[in-house]
Structure formats: C-alpha cells, structure tokens
Amino acid sequence: MSGLVLKLRPSERLLINGVVIENGDRRTRLHILTRDANVLRLRDAIHPEEATTPVSRVCYVAQLFLAGEADAEDAHSQLSKGIAQLSHVFADGEGRLLIDEAAEHLREGRVYQTMRTLRRLLPVEERLMAPS
Numbered sequence: 423m424s425g426l427v428l429k430l431r432p433s434e435r436l437l438i439n440g441v442v443i444e445n446g447d448r449r450t451r452l453h454i455l456t457r458d459a460n461v462l463r464l465r466d467a468i469h470p471e472e473a474t475t476p477v478s479r480v481c482y483v484a485q486l487f488l489a490g491e492a493d494a495e496d497a498h499s500q501l502s503k504g505i506a507q508l509s510h511v512f513a514d515g516e517g518r519l520l521i522d523e524a525a526e527h528l529r530e531g532r533v534y535q536t537m538r539t540l541r542r543l544l545p546v547e548e549r550l551m552a553p554s
Contacts, residue, residue, distance in 0.1 A: 425453055425454050425455040425456075425457070426453070426454040426459075426461060426534055426535075427451060427452070427453055427454075428451070428452045428454065428461070428463070429449065429450070429451050430445040430449065430450045430451070430452065431445065431449060432445060432446070432447050432448055432449065433445060433446075433447075434463070434464075434465060435463075435464040435465075436461060436462060436463045436464060437460075437461070437462040437464060437488070437489055438454070438459060438460065438461050439459055439460050439490065440460070440489070440490045442464070457531070458531070460487070460488045460489065460490050460533070461488060461534050462485060462488040462489050462534075462537075466485075466537075466538075466541065467485060468481055468482050468485055470482065475544075475547055475551070476504075476507070476508060476511070476547070477508065477540060477543045477544055477547040478544065478547075479504070480501065480504035480505065480508060480540055481537055481540045481541055481544070483497055483500045483501050483504060484497075484501055484533055484536055484537035484540060485537060487501065487533050488533055488534060488537060498528070501528055501533075501536065502525075502528060505521060505524055505525050505528065505536075505540075508521055508543070509521045509525070511550070512543065512546070516546055517543060517546045517547075517550075520539055520540075520542055520543045520546065521543070523539045524536050524539040524540050524543075527539055
C-alpha cells in the first residue's frame with residue numbers, strides 16, 4: 423500500500439485538509455492514500471515565535487503549506503528558495519544528504535515528507551550554530 427502512513431498515539435491530534443482530528447484511546451495507524459492531502463501532526467507544529475533559525479523558518483513555511491494557511495504556489499516557491507539557500511550552508515555530510523532528500527520530496531510534491539526531512543536538519547543546524 424502506498425501513501426503516507428501515520429502512527430498516532432492515544433489522543434494525538436492532526437490536521438488534515440484544515441480539519442483537526444483527534445485519535446481515540448488507543449494507538450492507531452492511518453494510511454493517507456490521497457497524494458495531495460495536506461496533513462500536519464500538531465505535535466510537529468512549530469509556533470511562529472519558535473521559527474527563529476533558517477531551518478526552522480523553512481520548516482514553518484512547509485507547515486503553513488500543509489495547514490492550508492498559505493497559497494500553495496507561493497509556499498512551494500518559498501520552500502524551493504529556502505531549500506536552495508540552505509544548500510549553501512549544508513554543503514557536505516549529513517546536512518547535504520538531508521537537503522538533497524528534502525529537495526527531492528518537494529520536486530515529487532511530497533510536502534509532508536519535505537517538512538519531516540527538514541526537521542531532521544534542526545539538530546544539525548544547532549550543532550553548527552553552537553559556540554565553539
């Protein structure tokens with residue numbers, strides 16, 4: 423079965439195409455088969471005031487795209503530009519692999535996977551920004 427698979431904890435909330443859904447008392451596995459569905463786990467959400475670093479700001483754009491709170495064309499363009507800018511900083515190693523993966527997901531129209539991959543860059547960015 424293809425598509426996005428989400429494993430939800432009890433009472434976990436997610437946003438699908440602008441609708442907030444809450445899981446019941448048990449763990450659940452959902453298969454999202456619609457390719458262009460906008461899905462966001464609320465536990466993964468970044469609050470606007472938390473988007474203070476280059477990677478977190480690009481993640482936030484992806485989140486707005488998924489939540490349907492941004493024009494899809496504009497958000498796609500901003501994500502593409504943001505990933506291109508980040509590629510100059512993450513030129514090698516783990517960061518480079520993640521940037522390339524995020525860019526590939528975006529080219530394929532897989533915005534949720536783009537955001538998840540970008541979120542994996544946050545600890546890499548934190549290490550780079552840490553004082554020596």
